[in-house]
Amino acid sequence: GDSVTQMEGPVTLSEEAFLTINCTYTATGYPSLFWYVQYPGEGLQLLLKATKADDKGSNKGFEATYRKETTSFHLEKGSVQVSDSAVYFCALSDRDSGTYKYIFGTGTRLKVLA
Amino acid sequence: EPEVTQTPSHQVTQMGQEVILRCVPISNHLYFYWYRQILGQKVEFLVSFYNNEISEKSEIFDDQFSVERPDGSNFTLKIRSTKLEDSAMYFCASGILSYEQYFGPGTRLTVT
Numbered sequence: 001g002d003s004v005t006q007m008e009g010p011v012t013l014s015e016e017a018f019l020t021i022n023c024t025y026t027a028t029g030y031p032s033l034f035w036y037v038q039y040p041g042e043g044l045q046l047l048l049k050a051t052k053a054d055d056k057g058s059n060k061g062f063e064a065t066y067r068k069e070t071t072s073f074h075l076e077k078g079s080v081q082v083s084d085s086a087v088y089f090c091a092l093s094d095r096d097s098g099t100y101k102y103i104f105g106t107g108t109r110l111k112v113l114a
Numbered sequence: 115e116p117e118v119t120q121t122p123s124h125q126v127t128q129m130g131q132e133v134i135l136r137c138v139p140i141s142n143h144l145y146f147y148w149y150r151q152i153l154g155q156k157v158e159f160l161v162s163f164y165n166n167e168i169s170e171k172s173e174i175f176d177d178q179f180s181v182e183r184p185d186g187s188n189f190t191l192k193i194r195s196t197k198l199e200d201s202a203m204y205f206c207a208s209g210i211l212s213y214e215q216y217f218g219p220g221t222r223l224t225v226t
Contacts, residue, residue: 032213043219044157044205051213089157093213099162099170100145100213106156 002027006090006105013080013112021075021088021108023064029096033057033066033073036089038107044089047075080112116140118218120206126224127196135191135221137206146189147207147215148181150174157205163189196225 007022025031035047035057048057053068062077073090090105119138127133139146148160161171163181180192189208193200203222207215 034214036217044217046214046216049214091157093215095213099164100209100215101147101159101162101170102149102157102207102215103159104157 002031002092002094002103004090004092004103004105006088006108009087009107009109011108011110013110015082015112015114016079017112019075019077019080019084019110021090021110023073023075023090023105025071025073025090025092027071027092027094029094031092031094033064034091034093034102035062035064035073035075036091036104038087038089040086047088080110082112082114085110085112118206118208118216120204120218120221122221123219124222124224126226129198129225130195133193133196133223135193135204135206135223137189137191137208137218138187139189139206139208140216141187143208143210143216145169145209145215146181146183147209148191149205149207149217150202151205151220152202160191160204193223196223198225201225 032051034049036044037047048059050057050066056065064075087107089107091102093100121136146163151157161175162169178194203220205220206218209215
């Protein structure tokens with residue numbers, strides 16, 4: 001079945017450091033890919049998305065590129081802030097499934113220190 | 115901007131009791147979902163609902179669970195006889211054909 005694999009956390013960075021959170025996927029069809037962020041005590045917020053190969057999703061300084069050849073969708077940010085501390089979830093939605101349900105990765109906790 | 119809402123935000127119940135979690139999806143959306151997140155773990159798919167019927171359900175969604183859309187606006191998840199292991203955050207989501215789901219803020223269910 002479809003699956004998403006994320007790097008283990010927590011990731012601890014100093015403010016203004018460069019962030020990469022790795023995400024790879026397996027899917028029988030041609031999925032859409034997403035990054036969601038969950039701040040402490042809150043729900044899931046869509047951070048960015050990409051629906052086809054080579055698409056780059058971007059939002060709030062975060063970017064991720066849909067790489068079909070490596071089945072990856074790594075999240076990057078050039079300069080993190082303390083306010084970026086949260087849990088980040090990579091997810092896919094397989095259009096061929098007919099229901100568009102999401103498969104989530106395990107989440108990666110990011111801690112940014114001042 | 116339209117959003118998915120969920121009530122209550124926190125529900126405490128005793129083992130064996132029935133609970134109903136409520137969601138109001140975005141009004142023109144066609145697909146509806148429930149997910150759950152046990153504390154510290156990943157978000158797991160429970161069920162999807164389209165055209166007034168379940169379109170897919172996971173292994174977690176056993177006979178103790180049911181969903182319905184009673185009045186064309188609300189979307190509910192019922193757990194008939196709660197167990198301790200049902201304690202989790204439950205998220206409702208809705209979507210249209212664009213594969214992008216909008217999540218509600220969640221209901222934290224605590225079973226004691």
